[in-house]
Amino acid sequence: MNESSPNPLPDAVDVLVIGAGAAGLMCAATAGQRGRRVLVLDHANKVGKKILMSGGGRCNFTNLYTAPENFYSENPHFCKSALARYTQWDFIALVEQHGIPYHEKTLGQLFCDNRSKDIVDLLLAECRAARVQVRTRCDIESIVAEEGGYRLETGLGSVRCESLVIATGGLSIPTMGATGFGYDIARQFGLDIVPTRAALVPFTLHGRQLESQRELPGSALAVTARCGDGAFSEQMLFTHKGLSGPAVLQISSHWREGQKVSFDLAPGVDLCEWLQRQRAEKPDTHLHNVLAELWSKKLVQYFLQRRRLESRPLKQYSEKALAETGKQLQNWQLVPAGTEGYRTAEVTLGGVNTDGVSSRTMECKQQPGLYFIGEVLDVTGWLGGYNFQWAWASGHAAGEVV
Numbered sequence: 257m258n259e260s261s262p263n264p265l266p267d268a269v270d271v272l273v274i275g276a277g278a279a280g281l282m283c284a285a286t287a288g289q290r291g292r293r294v295l296v297l298d299h300a301n302k303v304g305k306k307i308l309m310s311g312g313g314r315c316n317f318t319n320l321y322t323a324p325e326n327f328y329s330e331n332p333h334f335c336k337s338a339l340a341r342y343t344q345w346d347f348i349a350l351v352e353q354h355g356i357p358y359h360e361k362t363l364g365q366l367f368c369d370n371r372s373k374d375i376v377d378l379l380l381a382e383c384r385a386a387r388v389q390v391r392t393r394c395d396i397e398s399i400v401a402e403e404g405g406y407r408l409e410t411g412l413g414s415v416r417c418e419s420l421v422i423a424t425g426g427l428s429i430p431t432m433g434a435t436g437f438g439y440d441i442a443r444q445f446g447l448d449i450v451p452t453r454a455a456l457v458p459f460t461l462h463g464r465q466l467e468s469q470r471e472l473p474g475s476a477l478a479v480t481a482r483c484g485d486g487a488f489s490e491q492m493l494f495t496h497k498g499l500s501g502p503a504v505l506q507i508s509s510h511w512r513e514g515q516k517v518s519f520d521l522a523p524g525v526d527l528c529e530w531l532q533r534q535r536a537e538k539p540d541t542h543l544h545n546v547l548a549e550l551w552s553k554k555l556v557q558y559f560l561q562r563r564r565l566e567s568r569p570l571k572q573y574s575e576k577a578l579a580e581t582g583k584q585l586q587n588w589q590l591v592p593a594g595t596e597g598y599r600t601a602e603v604t605l606g607g608v609n610t611d612g613v614s615s616r617t618m619e620c621k622q623q624p625g626l627y628f629i630g631e632v633l634d635v636t637g638w639l640g641g642y643n644f645q646w647a648w649a650s651g652h653a654a655g656e657v658v
């Protein structure tokens with residue numbers, strides 16, 4: 257296997273995979289292990305760039321609790337078959353077989369102890385053992401269906417294959433090589449595209465909303481973020497542009513332009529009841545001082561200012577006023593101006609409509625020999641290792657049949 261070999265491409269292979277990311281490499285290794293002659297082509301200068309940058313450099317490679325409920329798709333049943341046949345336990349076994357140290361961070365999220373590159377090395381080792389050829393810096397110029405397969409014209413020459421697997425991912429982080437190529441190929445062969453949008457992405461705020469939090473970038477707190485039918489209890493982080501942190505990234509997948517997002521700033525606490533109790537126990541303490549037991553002083557000042565609440569000794573508040581304060585802090589509402597978009601989004605919602613694809617094999621129903629796997633499909637996971645698990649599972653499903 258030589259990623260940037262000067263050798264010409266082979267004239268023909270059994271399986272050609274476009275995209276040397278998580279799904280493509282998993283599919284290639286699986287097919288190669290079955291004895292198929294596999295070639296992987298990628299236009300980027302190196303393989304697995306998103307894996308390398310994932311999980312803050314430590315790749316959150318799966319989640320212990322992966323289940324179909326952790327995925328968004330117009331067809332929520334589509335992901336079930338592949339996820340059941342290649343589970344988180346299968347990938348964990350592979351990680352252990354390669355001696356890669358890992359740990360659970362929180363909520364079942366498994367991260368490498370050392371670096372994301374361990375996962376890329378694992379995939380390349382699996383490909384090498386299966387005699388898979390991987391070539392980078394290769395632009396795909398055209399794809400034509402022929403009798404019994406496909407012919408591709410590429411920047412490195414012409415190549416024919418029996419099975420063609422599209423594993424080119426979504427639109428997030430174009431500087432890392434993301435393109436809409438997979439969607440173009442889907443359209444070329446008559447498949448529909450579910451409209452795409454950036455997800456797992458920070459919110460932006462504008463004007464007075466942003467101005468009012470200018471002292472806060474870097475501050476974080478536990479919240480429950482809610483929008484539509486989504487609710488996530490995790491950390492929220494104030495940024496120079498707006499809001500981020502896991503709770504915000506998760507809820508961004510439920511948010512549409514103009515919608516309100518609400519935040520419970522003290523999840524798990526009944527603030528109305530708690531404030532009444534504080535008043536009974538320490539009637540002379542100022543409101544901001546009791547709230548400082550829950551949040552940093554900076555945050556308390558911000559919350560009080562935003563709600564135009566004066567801080568007085570607790571005994572000066574009526575029961576109703578304290579109840580109202582508690583209610584407001586547990587239902588903090590705002591309308592984000594927008595999101596940071598594909599520039600920083602972790603994933604793309606939408607993609608190749610799964611109606612046209614077999615959930616067992618990932619093969620197009622109307623186009624024999626053409627497969628779509630990974631994020632290019634309309635299957636998008638929550639934050640927390642689910643997106644890689646989908647890449648492994650869908651890549652494996654196709655790899656077993658191509």
Ligand SMILES: Cc1cc2nc3c(=O)[nH]c(=O)nc-3n(C[C@H](O)[C@H](O)[C@H](O)COP(=O)(O)OP(=O)(O)OC[C@H]3O[C@@H](n4cnc5c(N)ncnc54)[C@H](O)[C@@H]3O)c2cc1C
Pocket residue numbers: 274275276277278279280297298299300303304305306307309310311312315316317318394395396423424425426428429432433434435436437600601602603629630631632640641642643644645647
């Ligand atoms: C910053 C960041 C952090 C993330 N962290 C995590 C995490 O910790 N855990 C998790 O589960 N998920 C994470 N994700 C999401 C995860 O990286 C993706 O869901 C996953 O990589 C999708 O796998 P894929 O193989 O479908 O696509 P990709 O991994 O994106 O691979 C697609 C490949 O196709 C190639 N390609 C694209 N267009 C063309 C073309 N026209 N011609 C040839 N090749 C092409 C690309 O160069 C790339 O190598 C993160 C994403 C980002 C952006």
